[in-house]
Amino acid sequence: MSKHLxxxxxxLVQHKLTLMRDKGAxxxxxRRLLHEITLLLAYEITREMxxxxxAIETPMEEMDAPILAGKKMxxxxxxxxxxxxxxxxxxxxxxxxxxxxxxxxxEATLKPVQYYFKVPExxxxxxxxxxxxxxxxxxxxxxxxxxxxxxxxxxxxFLCLLAAPEGVARMKEAHPDVPIVxxxxxxxxxxxxxxxxxLGDAGDRLFGTK
Ligand code: URA
Numbered sequence: 001m002s003k004h005l006x007x008x009x010x011x012l013v014q015h016k017l018t019l020m021r022d023k024g025a026x027x028x029x030x031r032r033l034l035h036e037i038t039l040l041l042a043y044e045i046t047r048e049m050x051x052x053x054x055a056i057e058t059p060m061e062e063m064d065a066p067i068l069a070g071k072k073m074x075x076x077x078x079x080x081x082x083x084x085x086x087x088x089x090x091x092x093x094x095x096x097x098x099x100x101x102x103x104x105x106x107e108a109t110l111k112p113v114q115y116y117f118k119v120p121e122x123x124x125x126x127x128x129x130x131x132x133x134x135x136x137x138x139x140x141x142x143x144x145x146x147x148x149x150x151x152x153x154x155x156x157x158f159l160c161l162l163a164a165p166e167g168v169a170r171m172k173e174a175h176p177d178v179p180i181v182x183x184x185x186x187x188x189x190x191x192x193x194x195x196x197x198x199l200g201d202a203g204d205r206l207f208g209t210k
Contacts, residue, residue: 016033038084038161042129050068052067071127074153075128076099076101081133082132100116123148129157135160135171141158157179
């Protein structure tokens, strides 16, 4: 993808996002809406997948028809809220392999620390789509992408539901080669690092925790 940031302003995406932001949405509704929006965002992030043609015969005649060139994909969820976006992308690309990155913030250094990392083999040959609903400070996203690059990935895209301008700027500085697709860039972060107006803690809302 050529653009660093794509905001998907499709009416269905914006409508569903509003329903998700509303604090009255139940976890079941929130999960379903995140799944549905992910399908629409995944459509956008896969727009420039490499294509080739295949010679086929329709009932009418022969043709060289467009088909995916077959570049392998890895879908990487940033735990835990990223898991709410996994099934949406897998529904469109069922053959994708799946990886997980777990990071927590060290309260003394405020730096992200890895506690889990498991990705498919052959990352250097895969289109890697990283999913995390909230791009807030961008520190954990940038750290996760550092780890994926260390594992060999070179073709990485980042899919999120909401972004803060601070997170977009952090990613552009750390990983200008990683395009971001999101449904909205909100006003900014509050003092606790939450996106405003945002939708609260995506993990808690997805899984009904507090
Ligand atoms: N993570 C969340 O779940 N929500 C925010 O607003 C910021 C980070």
